[in-house]
Amino acid sequence: MTSLVLYPLAGVVALALGLAGLVTRPHLLTKVLAFNLMATGASLLLVGLGHDGTASSDPVPQAMVLTGIVVSVSATAVALAIIARLSRLDPDGVERSD
Amino acid sequence: MSLAAWVFDGTLTLTLVVLGWGAVAARDPFTGIVRYITFGLMAALAWARLGAPDLALAEAAIGAGLTGALLLSTLGRMGLRQASRRAGEALGAAPRAPTPLPGMAQAWSGLVLGLSLAIAAVIGGVARTLHGRNGPGLGPLVDSLRETSGIDSPVAVVLLDLRGYDTLLETAVLFTAVLAVWCLGVIRFRRPPWPVDPVLASLARVVTALLVLVAAYLLQLGLHGPGGGFQAGAVLAAAGVLWTLADRRALRLGESRLARIGLTLGLGAFLVAAVIPMLAGRSFLTYAAGSAPAWAWVLETFIAVSVGLTLTALFMGGLSEIAEDEAEERAP
Numbered sequence: 001m002t003s004l005v006l007y008p009l010a011g012v013v014a015l016a017l018g019l020a021g022l023v024t025r026p027h028l029l030t031k032v033l034a035f036n037l038m039a040t041g042a043s044l045l046l047v048g049l050g051h052d053g054t055a056s057s058d059p060v061p062q063a064m065v066l067t068g069i070v071v072s073v074s075a076t077a078v079a080l081a082i083i084a085r086l087s088r089l090d091p092d093g094v095e096r097s098d
Numbered sequence: 099m100s101l102a103a104w105v106f107d108g109t110l111t112l113t114l115v116v117l118g119w120g121a122v123a124a125r126d127p128f129t130g131i132v133r134y135i136t137f138g139l140m141a142a143l144a145w146a147r148l149g150a151p152d153l154a155l156a157e158a159a160i161g162a163g164l165t166g167a168l169l170l171s172t173l174g175r176m177g178l179r180q181a182s183r184r185a186g187e188a189l190g191a192a193p194r195a196p197t198p199l200p201g202m203a204q205a206w207s208g209l210v211l212g213l214s215l216a217i218a219a220v221i222g223g224v225a226r227t228l229h230g231r232n233g234p235g236l237g238p239l240v241d242s243l244r245e246t247s248g249i250d251s252p253v254a255v256v257l258l259d260l261r262g263y264d265t266l267l268e269t270a271v272l273f274t275a276v277l278a279v280w281c282l283g284v285i286r287f288r289r290p291p292w293p294v295d296p297v298l299a300s301l302a303r304v305v306t307a308l309l310v311l312v313a314a315y316l317l318q319l320g321l322h323g324p325g326g327g328f329q330a331g332a333v334l335a336a337a338g339v340l341w342t343l344a345d346r347r348a349l350r351l352g353e354s355r356l357a358r359i360g361l362t363l364g365l366g367a368f369l370v371a372a373v374i375p376m377l378a379g380r381s382f383l384t385y386a387a388g389s390a391p392a393w394a395w396v397l398e399t400f401i402a403v404s405v406g407l408t409l410t411a412l413f414m415g416g417l418s419e420i421a422e423d424e425a426e427e428r429a430p
Binding site: 003004006007009010013015017020023025027028030031032033034036037040041043044045046047050051056057059060061063064065066067069070071072073074075076077078080081082083084085087090091094 | 103104105107108111112114115118119121122123124127130131134137138141144145149150151152153156157159160164165168169172173176235236237240249252253255256257263264265268271272274275279282283285328329395405409412413415416417
């Protein structure tokens with residue numbers, strides 16, 4: 001067992017933290033941030049488990065995660081544009097918990 | 099050696115977890131965002147450690163850099179009134195009534211999901227310990243296909259040849275994101291939106307030249323090693339963000355016809371490359387034997403330009419409108 005097993009574990013913890021933040025934190029920006037944390041956690045899990053203990057990782061999860069990073073920045077940008085619009089219409093709306 | 103590896107990996111993963119916790123648990127969003135950016139940089143280190151330099155490049159430039167910049171600029175756009183109120187709360191001056199645990203049910207479902215994930219990870223870890231190491235995964239298969247395809251880099255061959263559909267749709271997602279952000283309305287800036295600093299503007303010119311050089315280097319590296327269109331595009335986007343901050347004329351990007359064509363280049367080139375093989379009787383996205391590297395090179399170049407412009411447009415957060423005079427500025 002190599003110490004690389006720690007990375008998928010850290011990925012799971014990051015994913016769970018992100019999920020907890022997404023459902024419990026009231027501020028919308030923190031929710032977006034938590035969603036990104038979940039994405040990174042999931043990626044760490046995928047690539048970390050795809051690592052066979054030699055020098056390089058399985059290229060297929062790597063390519064999927066690369067796609068995932070680009071897709072999540074697009075989703076983040078759209079979410080943030082919606083939040084910015086919301087904050088103009090209803091400045092208190094971004095912090096409401098329900 | 100093994101102990102050193104455990105110490106390094108232990109420290110890095112612990113840092114990741116603590117920063118992730120700090121990012122979501124922070125009382126004010128600004129602190130959370132700064133911690134999240136640090137988390138992203140540490141994640142880039144983790145990718146490098148996992149033998150995934152492509153991901154390290156993308157995570158540092160896009161995951162930490164651009165996402166952080168987007169979050170910070172949105173926070174800034176939300177206005178000072180809220181920020182000062184939040185600061186007051188953070189100091190405990192006017193504590194809001196504590197949210198009466200807004201969704202215990204939600205928190206519970208989160209906990210259950212988190213627990214099931216943790217159980218899955220423990221099972222995976224135990225299985226791995228029992229078997230010593232994982233199987234080789236899809237690596238050998240990709241290696242064998244790499245020779246028929248002609249693209250050297252294993253990640254590039256998956257992205258552009260074997261799983262071209264995913265990358266085609268990824269360019270579509272990027273394009274759609276810009277359209278969605280532009281549909282959400284126009285951002286009005288005062289004139290000037292921020293003081294244009296002549297030192298910053300001339301620095302931006304020098305740094306942009308360097309960034310374009312780095313992007314070109316990453317691009318030509320892409321078929322043989324770590325790098326490629328998306329990483330090069332992210333570096334170009336860094337130049338774009340710098341220009342947006344240094345010179346307000348950059349905000350006119352969305353009006354420029356050339357830039358609008360550039361935004362469509364990635365998706366457009368990919369669609370053309372997908373359809374041309376059909377003229378020769380092959381199916382969608384099936385390149386002729388030996389022609390994959392040439393296609394990949396062309397696609398990566400177009401993708402780099404288009405990703406750079408797309409991410410810059412996303413950073414601007416909408417079509418900008420610069421108020422030309424005082425009267426117009428006060429208009430709703």
